Amino acid sequence: MFFSGVQTSRGELRIHESLDDLSADLVEYISELSDASVKERGVFAIALSGGSLIGLLGKLCEVPYNKTIDWAKWYVFWVDERVVAKSHADSNYKLAKDGLLSKVPLIPSHVHSINDCLSAEEAASEYDFGIRQLVKTRLISVSDISDCPKFDLILLGMGPDGHVASLFPNHSALGVEDEWVTFITDSPKPPPERITFTLPVINSASNVAVVATGGAKAEAAHLAIDDVDMGPTSLALPARLVQPTTGKLVWFLDNQAASKLDGIQFSA
Numbered sequence: 001m002f003f004s005g006v007q008t009s010r011g012e013l014r015i016h017e018s019l020d021d022l023s024a025d026l027v028e029y030i031s032e033l034s035d036a037s038v039k040e041r042g043v044f045a046i047a048l049s050g051g052s053l054i055g056l057l058g059k060l061c062e063v064p065y066n067k068t069i070d071w072a073k074w075y076v077f078w079v080d081e082r083v084v085a086k087s088h089a090d091s092n093y094k095l096a097k098d099g100l101l102s103k104v105p106l107i108p109s110h111v112h113s114i115n116d117c118l119s120a121e122e123a124a125s126e127y128d129f130g131i132r133q134l135v136k137t138r139l140i141s142v143s144d145i146s147d148c149p150k151f152d153l154i155l156l157g158m159g160p161d162g163h164v165a166s167l168f169p170n171h172s173a174l175g176v177e178d179e180w181v182t183f184i185t186d187s188p189k190p191p192p193e194r195i196t197f198t199l200p201v202i203n204s205a206s207n208v209a210v211v212a213t214g215g216a217k218a219e220a221a222h223l224a225i226d227d228v229d230m231g232p233t234s235l236a237l238p239a240r241l242v243q244p245t246t247g248k249l250v251w252f253l254d255n256q257a258a259s260k261l262d263g264i265q266f267s268a
């Protein structure tokens with residue numbers, strides 16, 4: 001069963017039968033946002049996450065997107081990064097470079113990854129500073145209601161625990177409001193040292209897409225999307241705190257990740 005464009009109070013749902021269909025829809029969505037942003041602003045500022053998301057972007061390297069997307073106008077950032085060398089197998093930069101960035105005609109100076117020679121704290125602070133410079137020149141747009149950067153698109157994965165970016169359940173990083181990029185040294189998912197966009201930055205983006213596939217994500221998707229009572233705090237489920245203030249939120253799910261959503265029945 002395929003649901004596209006279903007609007008809920010928690011954003012638009014796009015549910016696909018297969019990963020191939022999901023990937024095709026996701027890359028078309030990104031291509032459309034890129035076209036619209038380049039037309040309106042002359043650039044496209046996109047922030048990537050790690051995980052299985054990157055594999056689902058592979059079609060961007062293929063016809064027609066490798067030719068039709070205005071790659072020279074892309075500026076690439078990371079929503080979160082593991083503080084390891086860029087050549088390390090755990091690096092989100094390496095994952096994206098190997099799977100996407102090295103295969104399309106991006107301008108190398110438009111790719112903004114962290115300084116991997118620094119501590120997590122220093123790397124977060126330097127990344128935050130770099131983004132502030134690009135907001136000043138409006139290469140990254142600015143929120144209409146705060147001083148936060150307004151990325152054209154933020155792409156998020158979601159863990160089975162409901163984490164997004166490197167914002168983990170009940171972690172103090174969820175409460176950081178005075179920084180754009182923060183750091184953690186105790187990630188429950190290895191490696192422990194990471195930098196991450198904070199919630200105000202994620203929620204200031206023009207567009208946020210959460211991509212979640214597989215049955216292990218079904219409960220988290222239910223708790224993040226459905227009208228459930230989370231009790232006094234939703235800090236236990238970071239994905240539920242993804243609530244763009246004026247931007248648009250879209251969930252890309254496969255049947256399995258969507259299998260516990262209220263009101264959605266799948267045929268066997």
Ligand SMILES: O=C(O)[C@H](O)[C@@H](O)[C@H](O)[C@H](O)COP(=O)(O)O
Pocket residue numbers: 049050051052053080081082092156157158159160163164165166189213
């Ligand atoms: O730095 C990380 O550990 C990843 O970026 C992580 O946050 C990922 O996005 C989610 O865990 C979903 O990953 P999967 O889609 O691979 O399950």
